[in-house]
Ligand SMILES: Cc1ncc(C[n+]2csc(CCOP(=O)(O)OP(=O)(O)O)c2C)c(N)n1
Ligand code: SF4
């Protein structure tokens with residue numbers, strides 16, 4: 008093994024040979040079968056316990072098992088951890104762990120110059136090199152000279168560590184991710200305890216496997232300690248987080264917890280109808296495991312059925328929810344329109360992914376905004392919300408449920424692949440601090456059933472008087488045909504259709520009176536406003552602050568409410584000479600903002616399947632500020 | 635071969651009963667019907683109202699969910715709750731409603747296009763899952779509402795507006811589809827036999843689980859007399875086979891003919907002939923759908939057309955399974971939710 012330092016990294020070496028850094032980003036990359044997601048998640052756990060702020064970015068192929076060693080089969084997991092609060096999983100890693108040539112070839116370009124490379128030299132066989140299209144071995148041909156490199160015999164060392172346990176070669180070899188993890192734990196001064204606990208919990212029933220994983224972990228750690236890796240030994244001090252109880256959470260987990268909490272706060276039965284689709288499937292899977300909370304999950308025959316059942320549950324007075332990704336939204340649009348026409352409280356989760364068509368199922372994008380705004384026949388307004396971070400998915404579900412019931416409307420909540428899979432530390436909410444969710448049909452007291460009119464409206468919200476079946480004397484029919492104002496009878500008159508179109512539109516607009524105004528971070532008015540929405544919050548926040556550090560004065564505002572917009576948005580965008588809207592699409596929010604407020608907003612748009620790069624966005628902000 | 639008849643062992647569905655005695659008019663809404671004069675849908679509506687009155691169903695506990703089509707306008711005319719939804723999707727909405735509200739009685743009204751064309755997928759699955767909803771498919775072998783295009787039950791070669799020189803598609807047999815979908819209740823009736831239709835509605839209503847009823851319905855505008863060859867009053871006795879569980883499969887004006895098993899399926903034998911002993915006794919509860927499939931496939935003119943309950947077996951419903959998995963002591967406990975929010979492990983930041 009060799010450690011070559013070809014570039015001074017400028018950080019001070021402490022006496023103990025351990026350097027201190029503010030923030031480090033590590034990427035684990037290997038074959039799908041190498042257990043990189045597991046290693047990454049364990050690292051995240053250990054990091055949480057250590058007390059850094061962190062953010063993770065898993066990235067895996069759509070294929071479940073691409074051929075071993077192939078480029079298509081590379082799976083990666085990035086984690087950024089810091090002594091400060093951080094908002095992205097980092098643009099480029101400082102350290103890349105490459106378990107085979109394909110992983111190296113796919114991820115090397117992301118590694119910062121002078122970055123640390125940890126490679127499993129055992130995997131650099133001629134066969135694997137060929138599969139990764141390497142004409143010669145990069146470990147010996149000098150092509151990696153710009154990096155600091157740790158060549159470790161990860162496979163053989165792991166096998167040696169578990170030698171006397173009598174495992175099959177395959178099982179012995181499988182422990183190599185724990186060896187790699189142990190090594191990285193040493194590099195970043197992580198405690199092994201949380202991972203040892205996890206191994207016990209997970210593999211306790213298979214004592215041999217548990218022992219093998221433990222030994223590989225220790226062996227990797229010892230390898231770091233005993234080999235001269237001193238210049239790579241780094242410590243990132245704990246962050247100062249707000250005091251309280253924390254857990255790690257991904258966006259999909261937060262959606263699940265949000266739904267169960269909302270059902271509790273509203274005292275409604277949760278019904279979740281869904282058809283499996285990446286990256287939304289986990290919501291179905293995790294909810295299905297929570298039957299003891301009264302959760303009814305329904306794996307439908309397709310997305311149309313999934314939303315149909317959710318509409319049925321909502322009509323029955325339950326908390327009707329369906330969840331999917333972009334292709335599923337396309338299938339649901341006709342039924343979604345039925346919910347618009349019947350004015351039922353329905354929740355639709357759209358965990359967006361890269362399109363068009365099947366696109367890149369495991370990659371992220373913000374490309375469904377216009378689809379959920381306009382992808383239906385007729386004038387079909389509904390409420391659209393978007394979460395800004397994994398933990399925010401929880402709070403936006405509560406908002407979605409609150410608004411759906413208050414306004415008797417379908418609400419679409421946008422998340423995406425990035426939020427779905429990214430983990431971050433999350434302060435556990437205090438249930439007592441969360442507002443109960445009001446369900447209007449419950450407090451409707453009709454002294455005289457003759458008074459009941461299904462399309463009579465609340466004067467303030469314009470929500471129709473929704474009553475689920477079951478109440479004697481209130482029998483009535485609803486459906487997709489145009490409804491007469493107030494009575495809800497079928498009606499075809501021109502005046503009525505105009506009126507109902509206006510009412511449906513106005514009802515959604517009035518939601519703006521019941522949501523917070525848009526907050527601006529930075530100057531109240533001036534030169535440049537950066538306006539963002541959804542999962543790009545972290546990257547945009549980071550880029551804005553970097554531009555500020557570089558001396559630019561600018562404002563940032565982030566939208567969680569897309570339809571309607573917060574009522575002060577028009578005013579906000581008019582107070583700056585320039586408006587920049589970064590999005591992971593070709594300009595969907597920009598189109599809406601330009602159309603609605605006649606501002607000449609400019610875009611920063613990346614459609615790569617990856618989260619926005621804070622570094623490239625900073626460059627764009629600076630460039631636009633200088634224009 | 636004579637098949638043994640096990641005792642009929644159905645668990646009855648919970649029917650919400652009204653407090654007062656209700657009559658047909660209590661189930662009629664005040665909305666004017668909009669079907670063409672002479673349409674078979676009128677009779678079905680009348681029998682449904684009478685049938686529910688006989689059962690004294692509480693109207694506020696009943697929901698009719700329909701798709702789109704002439705037939706699907708049905709819910710408007712019932713003084714119950716109802717949703718006239720979108721084309722083909724009624725089984726999905728009905729499923730969600732029933733699973734969220736076990737206390738409601740949920741009926742689906744659909745057409746041959748609605749159920750077997752655009753909604754074919756949902757029909758298979760609602761039946762397979764045995765969701766406790768009752769599905770009434772008004773089969774007029776045509777698209778009525780869109781003014782006369784052929785449907786998935788139109789016969790091969792049929793001339794319609796969209797097949798001016800005859801269709802080039804073979805039709806589906808709704809009963810065969812239902813049986814293949816593992817339906818636990820499969821029946822057929824027709825618009826012009828009020829008593830039989832009411833009785834069939836009763837039986838479907840009482841079935842615990844998904845019920846599928848094909849109702850032959852005349853569309854006198856676009857497919858008049860589609861079933862007249864065997865349902866007309868003067869020929870029915872000869873050409874229809876009224877099935878009754880536990881009764882021999884006899885038909886003919888003087889019950890002089892019966893059905894027996896042949897090497898290739900079913901065949902007609904004389905009731906007083908040498909093969910009389912081979913005449914089958916109808917066993918709707920037979921677990922295997924083999925004979926039921928053979929019955930479903932009997933068609934005019936080769937065979938008598940079966941009417942009545944072809945199959946009725948007991949099986950847990952989707953809701954039974956689901957409720958079984960949800961603990962009776964449902965979470966209503968803040969501590970439980972608080973615990974869930976904390977997850978597997980938390981850490982404290984001081
Ligand atoms: C998505 C969609 N596609 C097409 C239609 C048009 N459409 C309405 S009813 C119908 C056919 C109805 O036929 P059937 O189900 O047999 O009902 P019937 O009118 O004969 O009772 C069609 C094609 C529609 N309403 N929605
Ligand atoms: S078109 Fe046919 S099915 Fe439709 S209402 Fe008229 S007669 Fe009845």
Ligand SMILES: [Mg+2]
Pocket residue numbers: 703745746747772773774775776777778785
């Ligand atoms: Mg029809």
